[in-house]
Amino acid sequence: MLVTLNSVAAGRPGRGNEDFVGAIPTAAVLLDGAGGVAGAEAACRHGVAWYARRLGAELLGLLSRDAAESLPALLAEAIELATGAHRDTCDVTDPASPWATVAVLRVTDGVADHLVLGDAVLLLDRPGGPPLVVTDDREDAVAGPYRSALRTAEGEEYERIRAEGIAAMRAARNRPGGYWIAKDDPAAAGEALTGSHPVGGPTGAALLSNGAARLVEPFGIIDWPEFAALLTAEGPAEIIRRVRAEEARQSVSPDDASIAHCTALTG
Template sequence: MRVAMTTAAAGRPGRVNEDFAGAVPAAAVLVDGAGGVSGMELVCRHGTAWHAHRLGGELLGLLSLGAGRALPELLADAIERVADAHRATCDLADPRSPWATVAILRLHDGRADYLVLGDAVAVLDRVGGPLAVSDHREAAVAEPYQSALDALVEGSAEYEQISREGTRVMRANRNRPGGYWVAKDDPRAAAEALTGSCPISELAGAALLSNGASRIVDRFGLTGWPEVLALLASSGPAEVIARVRQAEAREAVPPDDATIAYCTGLD
């Protein structure tokens, strides 16, 4: 399998790239770190980037050795290992401690297995048309608050009130039944990931995208997934991210870390 990877930091002052992408011969992993909220440094000495990179590294190691194990099992082990690495120094139960979304592609026994936890995206370039997999449960919880904020003036008293309420609700629903699921400190969240498999013979390629890169489709609507796959094939991941950055600038949207792992030669 050949994997072309591109990542671009959001460029916010004082923040490093909180995405991770990596590959071993038969698997690729993308981790989109989340957190960076006010006060996080009071509960976790490591930070979001450390958490994302540590989780990605653990996943790659487990994938290289555990070809026969189900992807949710491997993710659960990785979450547990990362939690063990900093539970003695950090308050992992605090909602301000870092978490992440995850996308995995693995080739095994003639099939391509995928896993998505959170709003990362896995796109399979199937013969009959692309399959885009992303978990929309977080967006469903956030939607009423985001819609209300979009209609208000940022910085106004009402805006700040709704923002605080939205933050409270999101924290209360994280890794809870009826809410949404991410990779944080509870390995049981891995069982809630979206998973599937298809014959490798039916695939021309696949791509894993952080939500900062998938904006080209799901936020800005610049194109659809067939066109994204064609652009990846012709120009590579950097061109997709460049177009996202152009849209962010044009619409005055704050940039996000954007990462793509584009996988070809699956046979």
């Protein structure tokens, strides 16, 4: 069984958080919704928040009904169901249509299973040692060179690099040699990072959107053991408060930030 304490915060005032956080007694799910770029409405009339909520609800429903199926198989089915819900009204294959990164933790029959697809983060506390950190860095491998170049670019050069980066990211999405996210292709779930641990090993866990992980990456204010200790001592709301303070200090645009903090793992 999981005991969860969740905290979410939208990146910008007046706009809802486009992440999804949910839990049942045996599982927790976090999705970081994305895709709200200019012109996205022409591809999907529903929007990013709708897709994240729909995919998250489908996944939680499947987790509640089937404790034996693998997490990638359940995620693949959830992607198919969520895609089917708007395939007739929206261009689900358009690169601008909504997508999400995913983190899942399930505890059944004395085993804690996890899945991470994309740059969401999963932390597993381990007694006597640093936390296990699971995140998928394949997206960053594609985007990293463009992000670095944008830091010093200005004017027309900035816009050129930005356009090239967007094109490169779209070309590499859900492709071998690129990176993988939940969108319209259920096969992407098979590329997720997964693992299993006997209950009694991990003593707690956290699922984070990348906006909630900023104190470690990219800000480098604390490391993951310090992050885990702060989360345990102060709770997820304090983590997000400190993220917002550091974003303001560095004049960085805020991002949606969501945390599912699992304070007890029993199976």
